[in-house]
Every structure is written in structure tokens, then in C-alpha cells.
Amino acid sequence: MAEIVFDDITKRYGDGHEAVKHLDLEVTDGELMILVGPSGCGKSTALRMVAGLEDITEGQLKIDGDVVNDRAPKDRDIAMVFQNYALYPHMSVRENMGFALKLAKVPKAEINQKVEEAARILDLEQHLDRKPANLSGGQRQRVAMGRAIVRSPKAFLMDEPLSNLDAKLRVQMRTEIARIQDQLKTTTIYVTHDQTEAMTLGDRIAVMRAGVLQQVGSPTNLYQDPVNLFVAGFIGSPAMNFLPGELSGDAVKLPIGTLELPEEVKRRLERGPGGGQNGVIAGLRPEHFEDASLASDRAHGVSFKARIDVLESMGSEYYAYFQLGSEHVRASELEELALDAGATEVGQSREGTVVVARLDPASRVRQGGEAELWFDSRRVALFDEESGKSLLAGRDNGHQ
Secondary structure (H helix, E strand, O other): OOOEEEEEEEOOOOOOOOOEEEEEEEEEEOOOEEEEOOOOOOHHHHHHHHOOOOOOEEEEEEEEOOOOOOOOOHHEEEEEEEEOOOOOOOOHHHHHHHHHHHHHOOOOOHHHHHHHHHHHHHHHHHHOOOHHHHHHHHHHHHHHHHHHHHOOOOEEEEEEOOOOOHHHHHHHHHHHHHHHHHOOOOOHHHHHOOEEEEEEEEEEEEEEEOOOEEEEEEEHHHHHHHOEHHHHHOOOOOOOEEEEEEEOOEEEOOOEEEEOOHHHHHHEEEEEOOOOOOOEEEEEHHHHHHEHHHOHHHHHHEEEEEEOOOOOOOOOOEEEEEEEOOOOOOOHHHHHHOOOOOOOOOOEEOEEEEEEEEEOOOOOOOOOOOEEEEEEHHHHEEEEEOOOOEEOOOOOOOOO
């Protein structure tokens, strides 16, 4: 095991494009660090620099305290798992898992011991003599992971290893990876485009945008205290709603009504960086709405009426979509997220801003009908409309 340190790392290509810009990040010994962000943000490039597959233009990369900028990949004592399993079709599972050790001329008895131990961890014992063609996608990915595990490397590097699996298998393999990581305690850097994967797997998450690290912290930290619009819009499913707002004394005026800011939010606003003296962007997560008739503490929020355009039943909850006749929030961060998601603009329609609320399944709201909804004002996020930075300091219960 080892810590991995990015010390002011920049990757610049021959045409001048900077894929990674001045990256400072420390992955501690035994930690599972997630690099996440939209396509082209630099996360895979950062991983490939650790592996030695990309040259480092500026800065130092340290593994276990040693600068490895000029070391060949084979001399870095790391193991990679890719989205492509890259298994040898003519070899059995046992042979695939032990192939790297065989090349290193490790004694056969030791190879068998390591392969069987990895197979036990990965629940592959009954498949050791089968060929990859006879395995499911999830089993093949476990074989690829086993090939990495038998080497007992200082670090695992995983580049979107689950992206080729179907939705059900991805959930299953996420659980497997979390269990294996907990058991082996090997330092791991895991790259993904899927924020749900990031939130459920990582000890900490590093969010990247256009080659620049935006924020690093625990999943809870990023969810509760995003430092800017980009992180706020990227983390969370369904995504955060953004509305134009106006600060006025101890309240913020929004298209759904005037939110009286609770004491905790006021303290965080006072401790924050300042800015947004009048116009602000308010962030409202779907899960902080509720059917007003089911809200347990309506004193700490605002109630409003809306016509429900679309109602999706998820069994355990409803997603209610409605429109507000307000101006669209325009910010480069949100436009970038929308393009990455394959949409033109986040939460916009011809009539106004589309908002999604996540409601209790006991709600009696109906599609096409008017509903009285409630939003918890204690959960509002506030951002400067020019810089996109959060106006709220971290929570009292431990901001990281």
C-alpha cells in the first residue's frame, strides 16, 4: 500500500491543450479516491499519468514518497483495471489471473496460492478452469480484478471498469468493489463519469472540470456543501434545481415565494465569502420538496402551488415535474453540465424553468392537477450569480 501525491501536476499536449492543470491532490494510504467529472475533464488523463501511460509536463507525482515521473509503468508497482476486460480468450480464468506472475517467473506453487486466494475473495473458485467466453460480463470483470489483486500492488487504478456492464450488474459490482476494497485496504484511484457510482463507492471524491480540480471531500461533504454551481449541479440525482433569487435582509425571494433564512443558514451566509448582495442563484434539491399535506414541520419552509406536468412513480417515491414562469438561470457551469448530459439547457422549456420535486409515495398529487408543495428553507443553497461560487460557509457539523 502507498499514498499517491499529485504535486502541481500539469499535462500539456503538443498543440498547447492542457488536459490537466496544476492538480494538487493527496490520496492517502488505503483510501479509495474517486475522480469524477464530465467527458473531457481530465480524470482519465490524471489516472494515466499515475500509471505511466502519459508523460507529466510539469509537477511531481509521488508514490509511497518516491518521485516516479520518469519511471516506466512496470517499475511503479501499480495494477490497472480497464472498462475493457482485456482477457486472453484461449486461457482459462486461472491462467489469465496468474499470467503476470508467470511472466515475472514467480514459482508455480506461489502463483496457484495467490490465484486461489484472489478467486476466493472474488467468488470465482468454481470458475477457475473455465474460458472467458463462458463467463458473464460481471464474472469477466471480476477476473480482470483478480488479475490485478494477485500482483499485490501498491495501488489499484480503475478506469471506468463498470461502464460495459448493464445497470443491474453495475450495482452488483459496485458492492463487490466496495467489499474487496474494505478487505484488502489497497490504495485505489477510481475514475468514473457516473456520479451515483462515485457517491456510493468513494471514501473521498475529487470533482474535475476542464482539467481543474473543483472540490475534494467525502460524498456527504460534496452533497451538503458544494463549493460552486458546477459541483452542485453534478452531484445528486435527480440534479439540483437552480432558480434566480434576490437576497433581502434575512430572506431570499424566489419564484416559489420568499424563503425566510433559518439561523443556521444566516450564520453560514455571514461566515461565507460575501458577494451576491442582491441577485443570487438558489439551489433547491428535489428531495427537499414535499407534498405540503405531508410536511412535518411547515414552519421551516415555504408552501406554494404548482401544476404537475409529469408525475413519475418510482415505487418508493414520486418525481413530480412542474414549471415556473421565471427567468432562466444562465451560467457556463450549468450549460456545460447540460451538454454533457445530452440536453441543450438544464431545466428549461419554452414556458419557463422546469423544476423536479421528489415526493413521498403517500402523496396524493396527480399529473395534470394543481398541487400544494413545500420546500425546506433549511436546505437552500446560495451561489453568487457572477462567479458561481457558494455564498455559504461549511456546516457547523464538520465541513471538510
